[in-house]
Amino acid sequence: MITQYENVIIKTICRLLIPFIQLYAIYVLMHGHYSPGGGFQGGVMMGASFILLVMAYGLDEARRRISVKALTIYACLGLFIYSGIGAIALLMGGNYLDYGKLPLPLSSIPKIRAMGILGIEIGVFLGVMAIMIFIFLAIASYDTGGKDD
Amino acid sequence: MIDSLMSKYNYWIYIVLMMIGFYAMIGKKNLVKKLIGMNIFQTAIILYYISIGVKKGGTVPVLMEGLPHAAAYVNPLPHVLMLTAIVVSVSTTGVALAVLLLIYRRYKTLEEDEILKSMR
Amino acid sequence: MNAPQIPAAILIILIPLMSSYAIPLLGWRWRGAGYYLALSAIGASLVCSLILLYTVLTVGTIHYHLGGWLPPWGIEYVIDPLNGFVGVVVCCLSFLVTVSSRASVEKELPDKKVRFYTIYLLLFTGLMGITVTGDVFNLYVFLEIASLAAYALIAIGEDGAPLAAFNYIIMGTIGACFYLLGVGYLYIMTGSLNIADLAKLLPALYPSKVVLVALAFFLIGTAIKMGLFPLHVWLPDAYTFAPSAVSSFIAPLMTKVMAYILIRVMITVFEPSYSLKAVPVGTILTWLAAAAILVGSILAIAQSDFKRMLAYSSVSQIGYIVLGVGLANATGLVGSLLHILNHGFMKACLFSVAAALMLKTGGRNIYQLPGMHRRMPFTMAALAIAALSMVGVPPTCGFFSKWYLILGAIEAGQWIFVGVILLSSLLTAVYFMRVIEIIFFRPAPSGGHATGEGVRDEIPLSMSVPLWILAAGILLLGLFSEKIVSGILRLALPAGY
Amino acid sequence: MKIFPFLIVLLTGGLLIYGTKEMPPWGDPNAPASLHVSPRYIEKTVEETATPDMVTSVLADYRGYDTLGETTVIFTAGLSCLLLLRKDRE
Numbered sequence: 001m002i003t004q005y006e007n008v009i010i011k012t013i014c015r016l017l018i019p020f021i022q023l024y025a026i027y028v029l030m031h032g033h034y035s036p037g038g039g040f041q042g043g044v045m046m047g048a049s050f051i052l053l054v055m056a057y058g059l060d061e062a063r064r065r066i067s068v069k070a071l072t073i074y075a076c077l078g079l080f081i082y083s084g085i086g087a088i089a090l091l092m093g094g095n096y097l098d099y100g101k102l103p104l105p106l107s108s109i110p111k112i113r114a115m116g117i118l119g120i121e122i123g124v125f126l127g128v129m130a131i132m133i134f135i136f137l138a139i140a141s142y143d144t145g146g147k148d149d
Numbered sequence: 150m151i152d153s154l155m156s157k158y159n160y161w162i163y164i165v166l167m168m169i170g171f172y173a174m175i176g177k178k179n180l181v182k183k184l185i186g187m188n189i190f191q192t193a194i195i196l197y198y199i200s201i202g203v204k205k206g207g208t209v210p211v212l213m214e215g216l217p218h219a220a221a222y223v224n225p226l227p228h229v230l231m232l233t234a235i236v237v238s239v240s241t242t243g244v245a246l247a248v249l250l251l252i253y254r255r256y257k258t259l260e261e262d263e264i265l266k267s268m269r
Numbered sequence: 270m271n272a273p274q275i276p277a278a279i280l281i282i283l284i285p286l287m288s289s290y291a292i293p294l295l296g297w298r299w300r301g302a303g304y305y306l307a308l309s310a311i312g313a314s315l316v317c318s319l320i321l322l323y324t325v326l327t328v329g330t331i332h333y334h335l336g337g338w339l340p341p342w343g344i345e346y347v348i349d350p351l352n353g354f355v356g357v358v359v360c361c362l363s364f365l366v367t368v369s370s371r372a373s374v375e376k377e378l379p380d381k382k383v384r385f386y387t388i389y390l391l392l393f394t395g396l397m398g399i400t401v402t403g404d405v406f407n408l409y410v411f412l413e414i415a416s417l418a419a420y421a422l423i424a425i426g427e428d429g430a431p432l433a434a435f436n437y438i439i440m441g442t443i444g445a446c447f448y449l450l451g452v453g454y455l456y457i458m459t460g461s462l463n464i465a466d467l468a469k470l471l472p473a474l475y476p477s478k479v480v481l482v483a484l485a486f487f488l489i490g491t492a493i494k495m496g497l498f499p500l501h502v503w504l505p506d507a508y509t510f511a512p513s514a515v516s517s518f519i520a521p522l523m524t525k526v527m528a529y530i531l532i533r534v535m536i537t538v539f540e541p542s543y544s545l546k547a548v549p550v551g552t553i554l555t556w557l558a559a560a561a562i563l564v565g566s567i568l569a570i571a572q573s574d575f576k577r578m579l580a581y582s583s584v585s586q587i588g589y590i591v592l593g594v595g596l597a598n599a600t601g602l603v604g605s606l607l608h609i610l611n612h613g614f615m616k617a618c619l620f621s622v623a624a625a626l627m628l629k630t631g632g633r634n635i636y637q638l639p640g641m642h643r644r645m646p647f648t649m650a651a652l653a654i655a656a657l658s659m660v661g662v663p664p665t666c667g668f669f670s671k672w673y674l675i676l677g678a679i680e681a682g683q684w685i686f687v688g689v690i691l692l693s694s695l696l697t698a699v700y701f702m703r704v705i706e707i708i709f710f711r712p713a714p715s716g717g718h719a720t721g722e723g724v725r726d727e728i729p730l731s732m733s734v735p736l737w738i739l740a741a742g743i744l745l746l747g748l749f750s751e752k753i754v755s756g757i758l759r760l761a762l763p764a765g766y
Numbered sequence: 767m768k769i770f771p772f773l774i775v776l777l778t779g780g781l782l783i784y785g786t787k788e789m790p791p792w793g794d795p796n797a798p799a800s801l802h803v804s805p806r807y808i809e810k811t812v813e814e815t816a817t818p819d820m821v822t823s824v825l826a827d828y829r830g831y832d833t834l835g836e837t838t839v840i841f842t843a844g845l846s847c848l849l850l851l852r853k854d855r856e
């Protein structure tokens with residue numbers, strides 16, 4: 001079980017770093033079309049920022065900020081975004097995950113496909129972020145009997 | 150012989166790594182060491198796949214202006230496959246750690262022979 | 270790109286997948302949601318799989334290009350008579366087993382229902398994904414979904430389950446990694462991951478040692494996953510300690526789907542003329558299978574735990590399926606495909622009986638069972654039918670698959686395997702007749718329980734109806750086995766086989 | 767030294783190294799893996815998906831279904847951890 005350290009340096013540095021880590025995670029997600037990156041990498045970074053929070057401030061502080069219920073909603077929402085985009089393509093008369101059939105007001109099919117890729121990357125981002133924190137919290141708070149549901 | 154060694158030594162290194170992991174998985178008695186062996190094995194497979202994609206003189210697979218030839222970029226497909234394999238590896242590790250916690254709560258040890266002793 | 274294709278091919282995966290995402294959300298408000306959602310999703314998959322099988326048999330092989338990309342660039346789903354058949358078997362059995370799972374989940378895992386059914390449905394999705402895919406790497410991904418779900422479901426069982434699950438994780442990961450290495454070795458030589466494309470490119474490369482090593486690793490990987498004899502060590506513990514709802518789901522289906530991977534690799538990815546005849550893989554497989562059949566049966570005789578006995582009997586029955594593949598002729602392959610169906614029904618029925626025993630008595634020791642035929646007469650009658658079928662008594666379906674396997678062995682001129690099958694039927698008779706003798710003919714212990722012997726105490730309807738459908742299925746499949754063979758299985762054989 | 771696992775490892779490693787003998791040399795631009803399927807991903811990625819990063823376009827579009835499977839794998843793992851270590855509700 002991780003308890004709170006009374007260490008000002010660690011706490012201050014983490015408080016300063018975490019917003020930047022999260023910003024960078026979103027940059028990695030959004031810039032995945034042009035440079036290495038994408039939903040999975042961004043999601044892991046986002047999850048890591050929460051894990052850093054837990055490590056610096058302890059589990060009790062983390063519990064006030066994130067609940068397993070909210071994480072479940074994020075994870076399921078992310079996967080629904082992904083499979084839902086595919087299903088919309090299916091409903092619009094294409095094959096599953098055929099982003100070219102998405103009803104978006106864009107000039108050409110490749111651009112619509114790029115938007116479809118962005119959409120599913122956001123889904124992956126949410127899902128991976130939530131589940132990375134899930135796994136960490138489930139394992140870290142095991143001794144406490146998991147009283148933060 | 151030397152020729153073949155020089156052109157394929159990388160695969161041999163990955164195979165040696167894989168076998169280190171494989172030995173830990175089947176030979177070690179400590180359950181955490183088995184898990185570490187599993188990670189080494191999976192990582193070595195990832196390295197093996199990535200090295201399939203390498204082309205001499207190829208650059209990172211992000212298209213640049215005025216360079217549309219396939220030979221100028223490394224093969225992106227193994228990278229994609231290995232992103233998936235990394236996720237699989239992370240997931241397996243997560244589940245295995247959770248199972249290890251259950252085992253530790255029940256037997257208070259992670260040595261396989263001690264667990265087997267306490268079972269009888 | 271091209272004309273839209275039959276949506277049933279993807280809905281068969283998509284409905285259970287999206288339902289499994291919905292269960293945790295609905296579970297906050299309505300904890301019973303998991304069961305009904307899982308049941309309806311598997312039911313929808315069953316309908317889709319029947320549509321697909323009908324289409325395959327009337328129109329021809331179905332190709333579904335995911336994302337609209339043509340193979341080999343995109344991933345495609347290919348449904349031919351072979352996996353159409355396996356898909357129907359998996360859906361049908363999982364539907365029946367899921368119906369009956371409710372009572373035993375309520376008893377054994379009352380505080381984990383919601384997540385249990387999420388993972389349960391993901392396991393089903395993984396198995397179906399393996400069945401319908403036409404891409405070797407996509408198969409790996411779904412193999413991992415199914416395996417991870419199975420690890421977790423086994424680990425929540427009774428005392429001893431976590432260790433069994435950990436051993437399964439280690440063995441299963443070795444199997445999956447070997448499969449992945451096999452894919453890598455094929456990829457480096459061909460540059461393709463599509464099964465149809467690989468089948469086209471590989472014949473030119475058959476002299477290559479890389480392809481030979483790839484074949485060997487596919488073989489070892491799937492053999493570990495399905496628990497073929499020397500690599501079966503994870504199987505008995507995992508099946509014994511898993512919650513009963515899980516073992517009656519995993520035991521009939523998981524190893525069968527893994528056997529399907531073996532058949533797919535041996536028959537479709539490689540040509541049988543290479544994979545079974547040119548290299549002595551067929552011979553190795555048949556001898557391993559013969560060893561599995563005998564050792565599994567003998568070890569089953571030694572068990573006093575009902576579920577463990579069934580697990581060892583699974584080891585032996587896997588041997589039958591592999592034997593039919595290794596014989597390398599059409600009759601043998603028909604025998605193994607028929608045995609996938611029949612053994613699925615028999616094992617589902619037997620493990621459902623085990624779940625019923627766990628529900629009503631809480632124990633599984635077969636020496637505690639005398640007099641059960643008075644307490645649960647219908648359940649025990651189903652057990653008797655399944656046991657007769659396992660032995661291979663003629664009107665039941667177990668007879669016919671053994672019959673085809675024997676014919677295949679004779680056709681291949683391998684008389685010794687005929688002897689192995691007959692001997693193993695005898696051994697199977699020994700361990701099942703012992704159970705039947707204890708249940709039906711041994712007098713109940715007198716002055717024992719306060720419940721009073723001879724009092725009818727049947728299982729709830731949600732359990733007994735599927736059990737009886739399974740038992741009736743065992744009889745009906747026996748009656749219609751000729752039709753199944755000529756109508757479906759003959760079409761599933763590769764050309765020129 | 768446990769001899770039996772060591773022998774298995776030796777055998778497996780030997781088999782793998784035996785297989786490398788006829789592989790194309792490392793980094794060969796004319797290896798089958800570089801010629802058969804992947805050139806289309808490289809040459810058509812902008813034309814077909816307007817995404818210069820090929821890894822993203824292959825991951826999310828050409829082989830997008832694998833990525834759905836991958837996300838499902840990690841979803842399975844997350845819920846498995848919760849299933850193993852937590853009860854549904856306190």
